[in-house]
Amino acid sequence: SLATCLLHVQKNEIRTFDSLDGLWTFVREPHNGGDIGIGNQWNTLDLDKFSNATVMPVPSAYNDIGTGSELRDHIGWVWYEKKEFVPLRDRNMRHVLRFASVNYFAVVYVNSEKVTSHTGGHLPFEVDVSSQIKFGAENKFTVAVNNTLSWSTIPQGDFNYQKLAQRNISGRILSRLPDGAVKNVGNFDFFNYAGILRTVQLVKIPSTHIQNINIVADHTGSFFFETAANNLDGIQVEVKMFDGDSNQVYTTNQTKGEGKLENAKLWWPRGMGDPNLYTLEVSLISDGELIDIYRETFGFRTVTWSDSQIFINSKPFYCLGFGMHEDFELIGRGFNQAVMTKDLNLLEWMGGNCYRTTHYPYSEERMFENDRRGIAVIVETPAVGLKGFSKANNNLHIKMLTDMIDRDKNHPSVFAWSLANEPQTAKKESRAYFKTLVDTAHGIDRTRPVTTVYGPTNFDNDETADLMDFICVNRYYGWYIDMGYIPWINQSVYWDISLWRETFHKPIIVTEYGADSIPGLNQEPSVDFSEQYQNEVIQETHHAFDALHKDHTITGEMIWNFADFMTGMTTTRAVGNHKGVFTRSRQAKIAAYTLRNRYLKRFDQT
Template identity: 50%
Template sequence: FVYNKREFNIIDGKNTSKYPSGSFTYTVPFDFFHYSGILRPVNLLIRPRTFVDEYKIDTNSKGEFNYTFTVDGEDRKKVRGTVKVKDEDGNTVFESKELSGSGQVEQAKLWFPRGLGSPYLYTIEAELRDSSGDRIDVFRETFGFRSITWDESKVYINGKPLYCMGVGWHEESPIRGRSFDRVMMAKDLSLFDWLGINCFRTSHYPYAEETMREADRRGLAVIVEVPSVSPSKFIKKSQAIHASLLKEMITRDYNRPSVIMWSVSNEPFAFGSYKGGREYFAPLIDLMHKLDSTRPVTLVHGQTRYWNDYLSDLIDVICINRYYGWYIDMGVSPDQIASDLYYDISMWREKFKKPIMITEYGAEMIPGVLAEPSLAFSTQYQQEVFEGNHKALDRLRKEGKITGEMPWVFADFMTYMSTTRVGGNHKGLFTRDRQPKEVAYMMKKRYDALHAEMDG
């Protein structure tokens, strides 16, 4: 959420405010620059008088599916519809005269994220004809056959355990800021391919529809996150807005095979002595389960600890951000970082017995800063922090205590000005203009080795 904080000093007589008349301060509780204006494409849709308005599809790994097309317009009760499913070669593998129904594709090819199989996509097509037999509308969309299940330790795609080799990300770059840029999207996703990434989180807002389509096509598993960052004031008005945003998010991306999980918030102050968090989030998480029972719901913990958490019993998968060596115990050795992270996550696992992902870890590095022995913001120190985290992650993974990992962040990004931010956040594997840092090569080597291990 974005909070506007307007401050006025209105008294009788002379205005004593140090700010010019009409000015105000703008504060936000998150660590990225929000920019302004229109950030996504705006399109004018020219529709016929009667048209396909929405559709919903549920699939599984047996090739079975349920679908519903909603028709709107003045003659919606008079039109006749035909629904077809086509494979990637354009062959029709299913056909029906009903706009809502169920079916099955024999020997269906399944959608898998990278490393588990191919991301095969089918196309579903709904055609409307009027009483004269003239075609008045056609709706087409791609989808995939896949199932998502989870138990107390893992998430499965079509019965295969998924280990998320991911990254945190921002749809942000120089020149265009957060305005959607197709060229930058293609560049970033090509670098994902190079790194061996199979998963990402839409931190901290749903990403552009074009990005989600590419995730479907490229076989990237996605955790979609609602724009809720570090909430701390749990009031009814915010809860109502939050619920509305969740409905919009799930409605938009429900049919995407790449979406494997929904995130209700990033790093909320809902733990320990912070009051009202459970009463605020419990109805929202319940709403998410009702809107979509086929995918797990998560919440990304920040400062929450296993011993003061009061939300994790409500969610299906636990996501944790941890910065040992940076925000916690800066300057310690890689071995100490490994020990701290291993103990921390082991305690979460012992208490809750649910799948756990590490969704943020890392340290900042400003290009050109070199130091031996290492110092904060140097190339060497960022590498040492990654080294320590990887030692712990390897041990946790081999013991079945985690089901995924994501360093923060893919590329440096702009933030609001502060004494702790020198031209933005520099935790990236890449600079803001997408030039690799040393840790980018570390991550490529790591993920290549993990893919080889899991393939073997």
């Protein structure tokens, strides 16, 4: 509904915010220590007086900032605290505390009082703290964060106390493991970076304020918009639409409107045209005085699909893309402008036009950049590797999906919603579960297709693929299947994907394929983990893609992965996953040039 939305934060004539980013006081509870902080009401204490207090940069994951494995591998609670003045000047503004991403569970206190809690790591949440804030004084913001994953979290994780395996050895009781040993293994292939991962802001908005804006604009120039405010008594609404050159092209005094723009300049993905953007400016006016104002950017573009292709503005769209991660040295999954900008610059250098926000919603900053640059994206919920399909999981998943669509609905670059990555959808109960998700997404947004990314299932045992508007498939021929048999890849990929297509008659994007390579490891003839081997797997897979594309069997391809990224420790990972075509520090491997040649050539044809 219109009321649930969190507007992106902006500064303008009326609105402003204080950034709470910077160094926060940080205290880690003992590993697996129960709920000591909550039990002892640490929210009422000054954490900066604790003898074990240190500082932690925000935004950043905390895991790689310390010097020991205790912090990196911590399971349980950590506490953040920041003391900040709030100017007296702002006392007439409503104050909303907003977190763009805290992984995974957060409890928030202002001046010792609990104000909210939030579940899930990658979507914003906010709380009105106007009555807790002390104006013209220092305020204490405290956040307790817990990263423990379980069968009821999304993503799911396996949490278990290790069996002690006690034995009586020569009259002494010996245990194999230390007392209290615990394992928390995420059901996915990336490091569970935790903490305050994106910006924290104290948002200042007027007491009468705009709450939501929804805009649908298509390639014929037709548009519809709807806006909501918390109070419209005696308020005049003024809505103006501007083109990219700040020319006013439409105006109304209604909170809802529709119309048709002649010669609308369309939003196109890179290679198909310019990514033209428009702005809808909504003002609230009382007695001739401006009370609130908000400007939302959007684009005129249409996504449609047939049984084999995806179209943008009625033209076939072929995705040349990437699976990615928000991942970098030291900061883990923490937002960093330099890393984001470098990544998107490299994506353009590669000739890419598309990516999937594997395996969680990415930062809001990135979504605006996608719009501006003309990069088409599939936005994915944090549901990676689902194995259990309980009612409780389903409710949480629906909430995350709803919040995600609310956050990103006005971005023209978003062309599809992905419900999950590699769920165990051979299980019968997954069908009803996924049906509720598809219905939820369609119920909120009729303008974009819904997809799910399949991995563990096949064309003949998946219980859910027919519910989707299009289908995404991950396949690792030459790596997890038939390692060492590069000449088999072409035929296997062609065969596998053709069977999905024959069965479901839906458009298909191959969203993952690839191989690990340790940068600088060279072997001729190629051997697994060498740069040559990765390159050859990719080249062979491309032969299959060319044939599949020609047959209209696929409507896009995405390499796994854009760059190397950190994972938990397992026997198949050597300091993380090395399927990147770039290293973790964003230097090109051999495979990057292969992909770049391919994408640039394709790009020129569209």
